[in-house]
Amino acid sequence: MIFKVIKKEELKHLFDVLAAENRVVGPVEAGRDSNGRPIYAFDQVSDFNNICLDYTTTKISAKRYFLPYQEDLAGFRIDGKDWHKKINYNIESPYIFFGLHACDINALNKLDKVLLGSVYPMPYYAAKRKNMFIIGLDCIPQPYCFCRSMGADTALHGFDMFLTDMGGQYFAEILSDTAFNFLKNIKTAEPAYADRMRYIKIIAEKKRKFTVRVDTTDLANILDMEFQSDVWKQWGEKCLACGTCSQVCPTCYCYGVEETVNINFHEAKKTKMLYSCNLIDFAQVAGGHNFRLKRDARLKYRYYHKHRGFVEAYEESLCVGCGRCGEACLAEITVPAVISSVRGEES
């Protein structure tokens, strides 16, 4: 790892260098809520001034850029007696992510394990993931953030460079040679002893700012034991079965595939659509049999996949503690509340 300090005004120059030939995605203000608070979203940005580097958490993760909600996987076109196959990994040029928080970088690292590291890697994801340049950005823990509990409050890899705000300047961790080369375009300096000490202090201060935590001790076992617990029924009664939690989650990757024929009957295609395990037909199979007809069963299995099944397979949870699902859930079903109820704790 190489460390640098970058004066704040230099960051705009870095943006301009990157944006000159690439598509840049960053946090922007999408609107204001009824209390006047900003609502952030990831969007394509062409002007540095539109990026909100002091953003809290976007309502929805950045996954549409690497796991689109809907994506054409393959198709064919009939041309007389001939036919042509169409396969497109749907990436025209690289994406620069300007200001991803550690949770979202860790989410990508988790997705990598499933979608790149398995026997059959998913080329549609790989094409996008390999064509990404990520600038990470530190953040201030919000009342719903429990990334620290999930070990996702710092990112060790999966990015090109990571910035920490130190007032007038950024402390930069440089992980890739791509980042190192880009930084040659702007003024940087070696961190002095005082800079390094200040960085250590800022990191320590951040850790003290978490207000909510999830106790993950023995969680996989506890979930195993409490499979029949009544708390699932209580949460199931609240669940709207609307799929919002999965849609906003940076790590939910489950999907369905639909085959459709074009109205001209010369073309057909397979389309992937991100789906949610909380939707009623998620476990419906041929013949109309449904293994998870009830809301509480479906909600439970979402937690089991994230906090038990994935832990057994990869020795880590599939949750990064970004808190988006709980924030987006109108029924106020949050991960810390659900886990603590399973553990039998008073809420």
Place this chain on the structure above:
Amino acid sequence: MADLKPVRTYLGMPLYRPKTAFFELSSCEGCQLQLLNNEASLLDFLSLLDIVNFREAMTEKSDEFEIAFIEGSVTRSDEVERLKEIRKTANTLVAFGSCACFGGVNQMKNRLGSEWVKKEVYGDHPVESGFARPLEDIVTVDLKIFGCPIKKKEVEKIIINIALGKAVVHPVYPVCMECKANENICLFDLGEPCLGPITRGGCDSWCPNSRFGCWGCRGPADDANIDQLREIMKKHGFSEETLRDRLECFGGFSKYTEAFRKNPEKKKEGK
């Protein structure tokens, strides 16, 4: 119209091209108009069906058809007779749009007292007009196409599947799924009520895309948790009346709103 076109095929197999009729009962005919809207695919769309009756698009008429698309709700006795006649001929009867499926906007009057409604609308020139009822109160409905209005793209997909002999399936999930995929700001965050969490999707969150809360025109999703939405509305400061206004607007939630259940005319007749 029918005989001039060669039989279309897909992968060498001839396509089913049913004789199709469009009818309207009490409605604004907006759903039929939607079908004529998408000009880019209009000719392809029309070529899939052997249309023998479509008042809004052609002057020729025939009473021989296999599929009948019926828009509108039933509000008059002559419409009851007409609907029964159509049912006798049609192999497949499609309730086309929310009026046909649930009574639609028309059924709002069911709660207002028919004499008062008649007076308000027609003044001193009253016409016969009773309760607004969905088609399935009178006849058996084989397929429902939801929406006020219907979504052309969805209808195209249904027609393609009919031509191919594939099953016609509707989304079972609520509007929220598509609303989130469109990355809309949640209407509740904007301080607006919304029936998105309980209403059947498939509309591509048409209204929320314009920051307009859902009014439930497509009726309930398969596992709609209406009790929970009632709690949520209360927590966000909306009155019970606000929720009921929305639930009662298109009639899709009549199972959950008591007024429609009191409808004395509601009974099944015909095929």
